Amino acid sequence: MTELRSSEADATRFRMRALVIGAVVFFAFCLIVARLVFLQVVRHDDLAAQAESNRTAVVPIVPNRGLIMDRNGVVLATNYSAYTLEITPSRVGTLDETIDELSKVVEIQTRDRRRFKRLMEESRNFESLPIRTRLTDEEVARFTAQRYRFPGVDIKARLFRNYPLGDVASHAIGYIGRINQNEKARIQDSEDEANYRGTEYIGKLGIEQSFESALHGSTGVEQMETSAGGRAVRKLSSHAATPGDSVVLSLDIKLQKMIEELFGERRGALVAIDPRTGEVLALVSKPTFDPNLFVEGIDVENWTALNESLDKPLLNRALRGTYPPGSTYKPFMALAALETGKRTPSAITQDNGSWSFGGHTFRSHGDHGLGAVDMYISIVKSSNVYYYSLANDMGVDLMHDFMKPLGFGQITGIDLNGELRGLLPSQEWKRNAYRRPEQKKWYAGETISLGIGQGYNTFTMLQLAHATATVANSGVRHSPHLAVATVDAVTRERRPIAREPAVDLHFKPENLAVVRRALVGVTQEGTSTRVFAGARYLSAGKTGTAQAVTIGQKDKYNAAKLQEHQRDHALYMAYAPADNPQIALAVVVENAGFGGAHAAPIARRVFDYWLVGDYPSEEDIAAVQKGQAAAPIGKPRRVADVPLLAP
Numbered sequence: 001m002t003e004l005r006s007s008e009a010d011a012t013r014f015r016m017r018a019l020v021i022g023a024v025v026f027f028a029f030c031l032i033v034a035r036l037v038f039l040q041v042v043r044h045d046d047l048a049a050q051a052e053s054n055r056t057a058v059v060p061i062v063p064n065r066g067l068i069m070d071r072n073g074v075v076l077a078t079n080y081s082a083y084t085l086e087i088t089p090s091r092v093g094t095l096d097e098t099i100d101e102l103s104k105v106v107e108i109q110t111r112d113r114r115r116f117k118r119l120m121e122e123s124r125n126f127e128s129l130p131i132r133t134r135l136t137d138e139e140v141a142r143f144t145a146q147r148y149r150f151p152g153v154d155i156k157a158r159l160f161r162n163y164p165l166g167d168v169a170s171h172a173i174g175y176i177g178r179i180n181q182n183e184k185a186r187i188q189d190s191e192d193e194a195n196y197r198g199t200e201y202i203g204k205l206g207i208e209q210s211f212e213s214a215l216h217g218s219t220g221v222e223q224m225e226t227s228a229g230g231r232a233v234r235k236l237s238s239h240a241a242t243p244g245d246s247v248v249l250s251l252d253i254k255l256q257k258m259i260e261e262l263f264g265e266r267r268g269a270l271v272a273i274d275p276r277t278g279e280v281l282a283l284v285s286k287p288t289f290d291p292n293l294f295v296e297g298i299d300v301e302n303w304t305a306l307n308e309s310l311d312k313p314l315l316n317r318a319l320r321g322t323y324p325p326g327s328t329y330k331p332f333m334a335l336a337a338l339e340t341g342k343r344t345p346s347a348i349t350q351d352n353g354s355w356s357f358g359g360h361t362f363r364s365h366g367d368h369g370l371g372a373v374d375m376y377i378s379i380v381k382s383s384n385v386y387y388y389s390l391a392n393d394m395g396v397d398l399m400h401d402f403m404k405p406l407g408f409g410q411i412t413g414i415d416l417n418g419e420l421r422g423l424l425p426s427q428e429w430k431r432n433a434y435r436r437p438e439q440k441k442w443y444a445g446e447t448i449s450l451g452i453g454q455g456y457n458t459f460t461m462l463q464l465a466h467a468t469a470t471v472a473n474s475g476v477r478h479s480p481h482l483a484v485a486t487v488d489a490v491t492r493e494r495r496p497i498a499r500e501p502a503v504d505l506h507f508k509p510e511n512l513a514v515v516r517r518a519l520v521g522v523t524q525e526g527t528s529t530r531v532f533a534g535a536r537y538l539s540a541g542k543t544g545t546a547q548a549v550t551i552g553q554k555d556k557y558n559a560a561k562l563q564e565h566q567r568d569h570a571l572y573m574a575y576a577p578a579d580n581p582q583i584a585l586a587v588v589v590e591n592a593g594f595g596g597a598h599a600a601p602i603a604r605r606v607f608d609y610w611l612v613g614d615y616p617s618e619e620d621i622a623a624v625q626k627g628q629a630a631a632p633i634g635k636p637r638r639v640a641d642v643p644l645l646a647p
Contacts (some may be wrong), residue, residue, distance in 0.1 A: 004183070005333050007487055017047065018020075018415050026216035026368060028474055046460045059221070060197040060198030060199075060219050060221055061198070061219060061220035061221060061238075061240065062159075062198045062199055062219060062241065063216065063218055063239040063241035063242055063243050063244055064079055064159060064200075064217065064218055064241070064243040064244065064489075065079055065159070065161065065215050065217065065222065065243075066174070066214065066216075066217065066243065066244030066245045066246045066247060066486075066489060067079075067210070067214040067246040067247075068173055068207055068215070068246070068247050068249065068341045068601070069246060069247070069248050069249065070248075070249050070251045070252060070253040070256075071248065071249060071251060071252055071279075072073055072252065072253075072254075073158045074253050074254075074644065075164060075376040076163065076164070076165060076173050076249070076251075077161065077162070077163055077173055077208065078161075078162050078168065078254060078469065079159045079160065079162065080159070080160055081157055081159055081160070081162060081441075082133065082134045082135070082157070082158065082160055082188070083100070083134070083135040083139075083140050083155050083156070083158075084130040084132065084135065084155070084156050084157075084158050085106055085130065085131050085132040085133075085135060085139075085143065085153070085154075085155055086128045086129060086130050086131065086132045086153070086154055086155070086156050086632065087099075087116070087128070087129055087131050087152060087153050087182065088128045088129075088152045088153075089120060089129070089152075090152075091151060091152030092151070092152040094155070095464050098150060098152070098153065099113065099116075099131065101150070102131065102143075102150065102153065105142050105143055105146055106132055106135065106139045106142065106143055107132075107139070108131060109527055111299040111300070111301070112131055112132055113131075113445060114299065114300055115296070115297045115299060115614075116129060116130070116131045116557065118122060118297060119178065119297060124412070128154070128156070128586070129297065129582075132159075133158075133160070133296050134160070135193065137583070138364045138519060140155055142156060143541070144243045155345065156416075160251070160295060160296075161176050161201070161295050162292065162295075163175070163290075163291045163292050164645075165253065165257070165644070165645070166252065166290050166291075166292065166524075167288040167289055167290045167291075168256060168257050168259075168260060168288070169251060169253060169260075169284075169288075169537030170204060170258045170282070170288045170291045171205075171283070171285040171288065171316040171318065171319075172206055172207065172249070172251060172256075172283045172290050172482060173206050173207055173208065173291065174203060174204060174205035174206020174208035174209050174210075174291065175203075175204055175205055175206070175208055175291035175294045175295065176201045176202060176203050176204060176208050176294075176295060177201065177202070177203065177204045177294050177295065177297065178200055178201060178295065178296075179196075179199070179200060179386055181201045183202055189288070192213070194217060194219070194323060195216070195219050196216075196219070197219055198219060199216070199219065201295075201609075202216075202553075203215065203534070204294065205291075205417075205418075206336075206416060207247060207249065207416070207482060207483065207624070208417075209230070209417055209602055210415050210416055210417050211247050211415075211483060211486075212255035212271070212406045213224050213247065214244060214245045214247060214486050215244040215247060216243075216244050217241060217243045217489065218241060218242035219241055220238070220240045220241030220242070220251055220318040221238070221239050221478070222239075224408070228406055241489065242250055242489065242506045243489035243490070244489060245486040245487060245488055245489055246487040246489065247482055247483050247484065247485075247486055247487075247496070248484055248485040248486070248487060249273070249482050249484065249485045250279035250280050250281060250481065250482055250483070251280065251281065251282060251283065251482065252281055252610075253641065253644065254609075254615075254639060254644060255272070255281060255282050255606065255610065256283070257280045257283060258605065258606075258609060258615060258616070258621075259272075259282055259284045259602065259605075259606060260284055260286060260288060261621050261625075262602045262605055262621055262624045263284070263286040263589070263602070263625070264621075264624075264625030264626075264627065265285055265287075265315070265625070266286065266587075266589055266590070266592060266598075266625070267287065267311055267312075267315065267588050267590040267591070268286050268569075268587065268588050268589040268592075268599075269285050269286070269317035269321055269460075269461040269587070269588055270282060270283075270284040270286075270318070270461065270585060270586070270587040270588075270602065270606075271283055271284070271318050271462045271464075271465035271466075271480075271585060271586055271587075272584070272585040272606060272610075273465050273466065273468075273469040273585070274463065274469075274582065274583060274584075275383075275468075275469035275470070275472040275473040275478070275494065275575060275581050275582075275583070275585050276473060276478075276581075276582070277478055278469070278478030278479050278480050278499070278502075279480075279482075279484060280414070280481065280482045281583060281610070282481050282585075282606070283318050283319075283462075283482065284318060285312040285315070285316045285317040285318045285321070286311075286317070287311050287417075288313060288597050289306055289313045289314060293575070301317045302356055302547075304469045306538065309454065310565070316416075316418065317461070317588075317590075318460065318461050318462055319414070319416060319418060319419045319420065319452065319460060319462055320418060320420045320458055320460070321460060321461065322420055322422045322423070322458040322459060322590075323458060323459065323460075323461070323546055323569055323571070323588050324453055324454050324455075324457050324546040324569075325453035325454060325457060325459055325464055325546065325571065326452065326454065326542060326544030326546035326547075326571050326595070327384075327453060327542060327543060327544040327545065327571075327595070328453060328543070328544035328571050328572065328573040328595075329451075329452065329453030329457065329514050330378065330379055330382065330387055330451075330452065330453070330462060330542065330588070331379055331392060331471070331518070331519055331542050331573075332377050332403060332406060332408075332467060332471070332622070332640050333387055333391070333399070333403075334378065334379060334390075334397075334510070334514070334515050334518070335507065335511060335515045336394065336399060336403070337375070337390050337394070337413065338375075338400040338508070338511035338514060338515070339402065339507060339508065339511055340394065340398060340402065342390065342393050342398075343375060343390060344375075344515045345374065345375045345376065346374055346375075347374065347375070348372050348373065348374055348375070349372075349373050349374075349378070349383070349385060349386045349389050349390075350371070350372060351364065351370040351371060351372075351373045351383045351384075351385040351386060352369040352385070353367045353368050353369035353385070354369075354385070354630050355384070355385045355388040355448070357388070357392065357444070357445055357448055358444065358445045360445060360448075361447065362385075362388050362448055363384070364383065364385045364388075366570050369385070369421070370383050370385075371375055373386050375514060376514070376517065376518045376521060377520065378487055378518075379515070379519065379521070379522065379526075379542065380517035380518055380521040380522055380525060380526035380527075380530070381526060381527075382526070382527055382543065383606040384452050385543050385546075387451035387452050388448050388449075388452065389451075390451050391447050391448055391449075391450050391451025391452075392444070392447060392451075394447075394451075395447060396426055396427060396442060396447045396450060397426050397427055397428075399447075399450060399451075400424055400425065400426035400429075403467075404424060405503075405505050406466075406467040406470055406471075406477075406505070407463050407466045407467050407470070407477070408422070408424045408457075408459050408463055408467060408493075409421060409422050409423055409424025409449055409459065409463070410424070410463070412462055412463060412466050412479065412480050413479045413480075413500075414462060414479070414480045414481060414483055415481050415483050416482065419460070419462065420460060421458075422458050422459040422460055422463060423456055423457065423458045424457070425446075425455070425456035425457065426458075430440065430442050446470070451545065453544065454547060461586045461587065461588055462480065462586075464565055464571075464573055464586035465480075465573070465584060465585055465586035466480050468574070468575055468584045468585070468586055469581075469584035470505065470573070471512065471515065471516070471575075472516075472540075472575035472581035472584045473505065473581065474507070474509070474512060475504060475505040475507035475512060476503070476504050476505070477502060477503045477504075477505060478499075478502050479499060479500050481499060483497055483498070484496065484497060484553035485497055494533065514645055516540060516578070519540035519541060519542060519574075519575075519578075520538060520539075520540045520578045522540070522541055522542055523535075523538075523539050523541055523542070523574075524569070526543075527542075527543040527596045528541055528543055528572070528596050528600040529581055529602040530596075530630040531601050531603075531604050531630050532600075532604055533595060534605070534632070535582075535607070536609070536611075536612055537576055537577045537579065537607065537611050537612065538576070538577055538578040538579065539574055539575065539576035539578055539603075539607055540572030540574060540575055540576070540578045540581075541572060541573060541575070541600065541603060542572070542573050542574070543571070543572055543595035543596040543599070543600055544570075544572065544595045544599075545568050545570060545571070545593065545594055545595050546564070546568060546569045546570055546571060546588075547569075547626070548566055548567060548568060548569055548590075548591060565591055566591070567591040567592070567593060568591070568593055568594075569589065569590050569591060569592065569593045570585050570588065570589040570592040570593055570594060570595040570597065570598035571586070571588045571589075571597040572585075572586070572589075572595045572596075572599035572600045572603050573585070573586045573601075574603045574607075575609045576610075576611060577611065582610070583606070583607065583610050585603055585606060587599045587602050589602070592627065593627075597627055597630075598627045601624045601627075601629045601630065602624060604632070605620070605624065607634075608632070608636065609639060613638055613640075614632075614636035614637070614638065614639070615636060615637040615638065615639045615641075616636055616637070617632075617633070617634035617635060617637060618635050619633055620632050620636070
């Protein structure tokens with residue numbers, strides 16, 4: 001009986017063990033089935049995509065950048081293909097040793113090394129960076145024969161941006177450069193992140209920057225089948241990149257180049273506008289710079305030369321240079337006086353050479369008076385006393401309110417980034433600009449010099465040209481702009497760029513007629529008579545001379561005793577033809593002195609070019625550069641006969 005009970009107990013224990021083991025096996029089988037369902041059903045799409053990505057690689061195709069052209073189809077920015085020698089730092093052992101060995105195969109200069117190190121600081125370690133660009137066929141062959149010695153180094157074919165005319169119109173065209181970390185962060189936070197995959201360059205200045213989205217194009221993709229080692233085996237699919245649109249500018253590049261030649265080595269700015277449309281015909285800032293220097297990263301020597309130069313060639317003086325307008329402000333003051341009822345055309349002011357207010361004497365024309373002056377004579381002969389008195393009668397706020405719609409002290413909205421506002425003073429401005437109570441107060445004596453375009457007044461040449469164009473266009477204001485159309489890279493369709501509608505300032509025609517008649521008088525019997533002698537058209541304009549530094553009350557201006565950078569600026573504003581204006585401009589030649597001698601001659605050549613088709617002779621250009629030309633000398637050349645590039 002005892003043995004029988006033991007057998008039954010053993011059988012019971014066996015059954016229990018078998019049951020437990022069976023339950024464990026069943027549970028494990030359920031887990032396997034559940035996991036299989038999860039992987040095969042729930043996560044099927046994700047895992048299939050991962051498997052496919054392990055087998056394939058998606059490679060971005062960088063689009064060709066669009067062209068930039070002037071109004072006549074002259075290409076100002078284009079692309080060309082060349083080979084580059086590139087290093088991926090993360091795949092290289094000792095970087096300096098690798099570069100030293102490379103330099104024995106391909107010439108690598110000191111500036112190439114410095115540029116490469118700067119690119120490394122701005123880029124990630126796994127990115128491929130150029131150590132040499134624009135390799136010759138011989139250099140490509142030499143490296144290819146020894147490629148096995150340089151893991152992490154390769155030759156790539158890349159498109160390079162090129163500016164065929166070099167420094168001509170560089171401030172307007174701008175340039176592209178490698179995308180830095182700040183720009184990468186901004187792109188990653190935008191909707192354009194996918195479109196910039198594989199892209200290493202972006203517009204940095206000028207049209208290249210402001211029309212970046214149009215010029216860049218749409219990035220394409222290639223799906224490649226890869227081996228386990230990541231090597232491309234074959235192309236599976238491809239979606240071609242769409243090249244960027246071309247941008248057509250309103251600039252006439254021959255006109256632009258001519259003006260830059262007329263400035264010579266002098267500093268200054270000129271903006272020419274079609275008053276009927278707001279199209280910018282020339283936007284000059286001197287000195288200029290070569291944008292080609294920036295495409296692959298500028299070297300230290302050139303950067304130091306540009307950045308530390310006293311002439312500030314990187315400053316866009318047309319948009320960011322602010323100057324007192326001097327006497328070129330007087331026609332606008334006269335129009336303000338008529339529109340506000342502060343003066344009539346025939347009202348007389350006695351000009352005895354100076355004007356006193358609050359114990360301060362405001363000088364005029366070296367203390368030489370003009371006698372009885374009405375509005376016409378005040379503009380033609382440029383009477384300071386007339387406008388001292390007028391400013392005092394108007395007050396700062398009335399002047400501010402009239403000048404603001406003309407664009408003075410305002411952002412014009414031109415299609416370039418970085419425009420400065422300048423300063424159109426008012427009592428409210430001063431209250432907000434200063435901290436101490438005595439500084440916040442506007443003093444009546446501060447108003448006087450505003451009437452002749454001095455004092456707190458500082459404007460850009462773009463603003464002065466914009467206001468001149470508005471007067472020339474009978475008070476109808478157009479927004480100034482450089483780009484007029486884009487051209488689709490695929491369909492070649494030309495698409496005009498939409499603009500804001502013109503604004504009519506509703507000046508009284510009879511008041512405009514008074515001012516415009518006086519501006520014509522300036523060129524016929526006034527301060528620019530000699531400059532426009534013999535012109536085959538009738539123009540209107542006003543000379544100006546603006547202080548660069550403040551001269552003491554008892555001191556007289558003497559250019560010979562001042563350093564060159566302290567001398568007065570020469571200005572001129574004008575439009576032509578007087579009866580049907582097609583072009584309006586404003587020009588400043590820094591520290592040159594009298595506007596009639598240095599600024600007006602440039603305007604004369606601009607009008608000769610635009611209205612008559614005459615291009616100045618080489619002798620005439622040299623004379624204007626030296627400030628020795630009043631009327632044209634030598635036989636002018638026809639515009640069509642002057643090559644854009646030197647042979």
